[in-house]
Amino acid sequence: xxKTEKMKGASSQCLAVIFQTILSPILLIAFIFSAAxxxxxxxxxxxxxxxxxxxxxxxxxxxxxxxxFAMGEGNYKDCDVFSGRWVRDYSRPLYEEWQCPYIxxxxxxxNHGRPEMDYRYWRWQPRACYLPSFNATLMLEALRGKRLMxxxxxxxxxxxxxxxxxxxxxxxxxxxxxxxxxxxxxxxAKDYNARIEYYWSPFLxxxxxxxxxxxxxxxxxxxxxxxxxxxxxxxxxxxxIFNSYIWWVEGVRIVQDWSEEVKNIKNISTEDGYRIAMxxxxxxxxxxxxPKKTTTFYSGMSATHQASERWxxxxxxxxxxxxxMLEDQTFFAARTSxxxxxNEELGKSAVPVTxxxxxxxxxPRKDAHTSIYKKFFEGPLTQDQKANGTRYAxxxxxxxxxxxxxxNELLYAKLLFFP
Numbered sequence: 001x002x003k004t005e006k007m008k009g010a011s012s013q014c015l016a017v018i019f020q021t022i023l024s025p026i027l028l029i030a031f032i033f034s035a036a037x038x039x040x041x042x043x044x045x046x047x048x049x050x051x052x053x054x055x056x057x058x059x060x061x062x063x064x065x066x067x068x069f070a071m072g073e074g075n076y077k078d079c080d081v082f083s084g085r086w087v088r089d090y091s092r093p094l095y096e097e098w099q100c101p102y103i104x105x106x107x108x109x110x111n112h113g114r115p116e117m118d119y120r121y122w123r124w125q126p127r128a129c130y131l132p133s134f135n136a137t138l139m140l141e142a143l144r145g146k147r148l149m150x151x152x153x154x155x156x157x158x159x160x161x162x163x164x165x166x167x168x169x170x171x172x173x174x175x176x177x178x179x180x181x182x183x184x185x186x187x188x189a190k191d192y193n194a195r196i197e198y199y200w201s202p203f204l205x206x207x208x209x210x211x212x213x214x215x216x217x218x219x220x221x222x223x224x225x226x227x228x229x230x231x232x233x234x235x236x237x238x239x240x241i242f243n244s245y246i247w248w249v250e251g252v253r254i255v256q257d258w259s260e261e262v263k264n265i266k267n268i269s270t271e272d273g274y275r276i277a278m279x280x281x282x283x284x285x286x287x288x289x290x291p292k293k294t295t296t297f298y299s300g301m302s303a304t305h306q307a308s309e310r311w312x313x314x315x316x317x318x319x320x321x322x323x324x325m326l327e328d329q330t331f332f333a334a335r336t337s338x339x340x341x342x343n344e345e346l347g348k349s350a351v352p353v354t355x356x357x358x359x360x361x362x363x364p365r366k367d368a369h370t371s372i373y374k375k376f377f378e379g380p381l382t383q384d385q386k387a388n389g390t391r392y393a394x395x396x397x398x399x400x401x402x403x404x405x406x407x408n409e410l411l412y413a414k415l416l417f418f419p
Contacts, residue, residue, distance in 0.1 A: 079129035081413055082357040085329055086364065089123040093401035094134060100165035100400075102178060102187070105375035107158060109399035114373040116323050119399065124361055124406045132417050134409050136170040142416055143194035143239075151234055152243035153202040155302045158397060159241070160185070160198035162404040163411070167196070183212045184233060197237070201230045202247040204277050206258075209247065216377075220252045221265060222273060227284050235288055241356070241411070242281065243299035245338065246396055248274050271337050278345035282353075289351045296353045297411070298346060303333035303362035305369060305395045319369045319395035326364040333363040354414060358407055368403045370394045 097103060097110050110117070124131065150160040164187045168176055171189055178187045183200040200212040206223040209215040210230075234240060254268040254276075289296055308317035310333070311326055339359065346353045371393040372386055385392055398404050 079126060079418060081126045081129065081131060081410055081418055082361065083128075084124055084126040084361070086122045086325060086361075087125040088121055090121050092123060093120045094405050095165050095169055095401055097401065099169060100161075102164050102168065103161055103400050106154075106394075106397060107161065107370060107374065107400040109370055109373035109402075112373040112375065114371075114399070118323060119325075119365075119368040120402060122325070124409070129418075131409055131413050134166060134405075134412055136167045138416065139412055140167055140170070140189055140192045140194055143189070143196070144192045145194065146238040147195045147197060147236060148239040148241070149197040149199060149234060149237035150241045150243075151199045151201055151230075152204070152241075152299070153200075153245070153247055154397065155246060156241065156243040156299060157185075157198050157200070158400065158404050159243075159299065159407050159411075160187075160196065162400055163408045164196055165400065166405065166408055183210070183230075199230070199233055201227075202244065203252070204230070204242065204244045204281050206230065207252075220247065220250070222252050222254050222277070223258060224254050224256050224276060225280070227277075227280050231284050231288065238293070239295045239297075239415070240289075241297040241299055243302075244274075244277060245301045245334075246304070248338070249304075249335065270335075271341065274338050275341050275345065278341055282345055282349045285353060286350050291351050295415070296351065297356050297414070298342065298353050299356045299358060299407070300342060301334035301338060301359045302396075302398075303359060303365065305333060305366040308366075311366065316390065318390055318393055319366050320371050320389040320393035322366045322369075322371075325367045329360075329364045331363050332359065333366075334359045356407065356410060356414070358410075361406065362403060365398075365403050366395075368398055370397045370399050373399070 097108050105112075148163075150156040164178070167189065168187070171191070175190045176188065177190070178185065180186075185198045187196045188194070189196075200210070202209055202215070203220075203222050204227050206225065206227075206229050208219075208221045209217050248270050251270060252268060252273050253265050254273060255265045285296055305311075305319040305322070308319075308322075309315045311328070311331055342355065346355060372381060372389045374394060374397070376392070381389075381392060
């Protein structure tokens with residue numbers, strides 16, 4: 001009996017040795033093959049820096065996942081993240097419309113019937129470096145115990161909404177809230193004691209359009225004075241992002257004091273009025289911002305596409321039915337004179353103000369506006385109105401998710417990686 005058991009044990013050991021002898025090379029080959037597959041994409045990417053060949057479409061999509069300070073990818077102190085090109089990326093968007101309950105009806109294009117979605121599958125690629133992938137948790141850590149505030153018009157409100165959508169997905173329902181107090185809207189990430197805020201002030205200066213709900217006024221009047229009335233609400237913000245542009249384009253008038261009679265209200269050019277606003281803003285920044293404790297940005301002019309003849313289209317067209325961006329990425333769709341004023345006046349500030357130069361990257365994106373796919377104050381468009389969409393298309397604001405998420409990727413990069 002014992003002899004039989006010993007023979008069985010010897011047979012088992014013999015079989016084990018035989019299987020090990022046969023399988024070891026197979027397992028080794030399998031391991032090498034798996035490792036080769038796993039690292040092949042990285043190897044192709046690294047080798048591209050040595051052979052200088054152009055990136056393939058698949059490699060460009062993969063570049064999205066590399067951090068901005070990866071070795072061998074340029075001098076990041078000198079990298080202009082606003083100079084670049086749009087690259088197709090089917091891993092986009094960064095979130096879905098239905099995943100963010102904070103998007104207003106003016107920006108939910110798919111929910112309002114937009115039939116195609118190609119505008120969502122693009123990311124911004126700087127020429128000299130790579131943008132870090134947006135990390136919501138890292139952004140919230142950077143904002144722990146801080147207040148980040150957007151100040152300006154509805155385009156800044158769109159960027160505020162985009163940033164809230166980008167970070168809120170990592171927060172449980174009980175750990176986030178949003179409230180509105182007059183001109184101020186506050187999103188709170190409770191576990192981080194962090195606040196992302198938006199303050200309505202379309203001209204930055206005091207104006208007759210300061211009501212956040214009732215500001216559809218054709219005769220727009222600004223007050224020639226300081227920004228102190230609004231500024232008292234901004235003082236305690238750790239990070240400020242200002243903007244003011246689109247409300248100036250249709251023209252304004254100016255008054256020295258609200259108590260003056262109507263006859264003392266004067267016409268003023270857009271450029272003169274804008275320069276007054278920028279001077280007053282810089283004066284307020286120098287008086288109220290400590291560069292050792294706070295950070296200040298100014299968001300440049302967001303491109304509009306209200307006249308398609310400017311890019312070689314129909315003389316009577318605009319962004320309506322536009323589904324492809326312009327191939328000419330040097331096209332400039334904003335008022336150059338105002339950009340000069342921004343650069344001149346911000347350049348005089350004793351306190352550093354970083355310009356978020358979004359004009360060039362938004363100029364080709366005639367495909368990404370809300371157009372007719374939004375909620376209208378007058379009620380839903382009829383079928384006849386939709387057919388005549390050029391008359392009703394909004395070629396100023398942007399669908400979310402979309403272009404404005406890129407603005408926040410740039411803000412994220414400037415705050416955390418490219419100071």
